[in-house]
Amino acid sequence: MNAQILDGKAYAQERKQKLMEEIHSLKSLTHEVPRIFSIVTGDDPASYSYATSQQKTAESVGIHYELKIFDLHSSQKDVLKLIHELNGYNDVHGIIVNKPLPANMDFKTIINAITPLKDIEGMNVLNFGRLLLGEEGIFPCTPSAALELLKSSGIGLKGKKALVIGRSEIVGKPMALLLLKEDMTVTVCHSKTIDLPSMTRQADVVIAAIGKPELVKGDWIKEGAVVIDVGINQVNGKLVGDVDFMSVRPKASYITPVPGGVGPVTAVMLMSNALKAFKIQRSII
Numbered sequence: 339m340n341a342q343i344l345d346g347k348a349y350a351q352e353r354k355q356k357l358m359e360e361i362h363s364l365k366s367l368t369h370e371v372p373r374i375f376s377i378v379t380g381d382d383p384a385s386y387s388y389a390t391s392q393q394k395t396a397e398s399v400g401i402h403y404e405l406k407i408f409d410l411h412s413s414q415k416d417v418l419k420l421i422h423e424l425n426g427y428n429d430v431h432g433i434i435v436n437k438p439l440p441a442n443m444d445f446k447t448i449i450n451a452i453t454p455l456k457d458i459e460g461m462n463v464l465n466f467g468r469l470l471l472g473e474e475g476i477f478p479c480t481p482s483a484a485l486e487l488l489k490s491s492g493i494g495l496k497g498k499k500a501l502v503i504g505r506s507e508i509v510g511k512p513m514a515l516l517l518l519k520e521d522m523t524v525t526v527c528h529s530k531t532i533d534l535p536s537m538t539r540q541a542d543v544v545i546a547a548i549g550k551p552e553l554v555k556g557d558w559i560k561e562g563a564v565v566i567d568v569g570i571n572q573v574n575g576k577l578v579g580d581v582d583f584m585s586v587r588p589k590a591s592y593i594t595p596v597p598g599g600v601g602p603v604t605a606v607m608l609m610s611n612a613l614k615a616f617k618i619q620r621s622i623i
């Protein structure tokens with residue numbers, strides 16, 4: 339067997355086209371488009387470059403995007419003041435807080451200051467709670483992207499065994515909850531898990547969100563399993579995932595590449611969340 343590639347770039351393109359069409363038709367109905375506000379704090383270049391790419395994606399689907407930069411002299415109070423103002427504006431539908439934040443700011447305090455309906459990163463404690471309760475809400479973009487790519491394989495998920503490697507708040511934990519919502523039988527592994535390969539060998543679906551280059555090997559994978567690689571690691575100037583693609587591909591039925599897998603879909607999921615937030619705020623859903 340040689341796994342079919344789940345092409346994130348192509349999927350993201352299709353998803354963007356659909357978003358664009360929906361935003362266009364909603365504009366005819368409401369005379370409005372979703373408007374989102376992105377906050378960059380400090381001087382980390384990664385944060386700026388993430389914001390630039392968000393802006394490109396937003397504008398390509400017709401979402402109005404504004405950026406506010408707080409320099410290193412700004413305080414958490416300044417950021418919170420802006421968030422409180424944006425929470426009150428009826429024509430701002432989504433707020434993003436780019437990471438990393440400078441040492442004088444606390445991500446959780448800031449993200450929880452955003453009104454849950456405008457928390458388009460799905461990181462607010464209320465949205466997390468909704469996910470935990472199996473309710474509808476706005477959920478984190480990376481695990482949502484991994485789930486969409488997994489579903490695009492067409493394999494039925496109900497009742498199958500999913501194994502998530504990683505338990506971070508941004509990927510692993512929400513990933514496990516999203517899979518549970520799909521009626522999968524979910525196991526979560528982490529750095530203290532004993533004998534990880536014996537766990538992965540039992541899984542129909544393996545989601546790797548570890549941050550360890552090419553850790554998951556071919557002989558860890560059950561014949562025909564679907565392997566979703568969330569990892570993004572720089573090795574000698576090259577991007578690689580958490581899965582050893584060359585040894586895993588011959589064992590799996592479907593696999594995501596790195597780059598070109600979960601990453602491009604994640605960027606689109608943020609815009610999909612922005613549209614969802616807009617529709618909820620305008621009582622369209």
Ligand SMILES: NC(=O)c1ccc[n+]([C@@H]2O[C@H](COP(=O)([O-])OP(=O)(O)OC[C@H]3O[C@@H](n4cnc5c(N)ncnc54)[C@H](OP(=O)(O)O)[C@@H]3O)[C@@H](O)[C@H]2O)c1
Pocket residue numbers: 480503504505506507508509510527528529530531534547548549550553568569570571580600601604
């Ligand atoms: N594609 C995207 O859009 C996207 C977005 C976000 C992140 N990522 C990538 O996804 C990966 C994970 O990100 P993250 O933010 O979740 O990372 P993180 O916060 O560092 O969490 C890593 C998780 O992996 C576990 N882990 C570490 N070493 C392990 C090992 N040897 N065996 C089993 N589990 C192990 C850790 O366990 P403990 O909890 O026990 O420490 C932790 O739960 C990274 O490569 C990151 O760059 C991609």
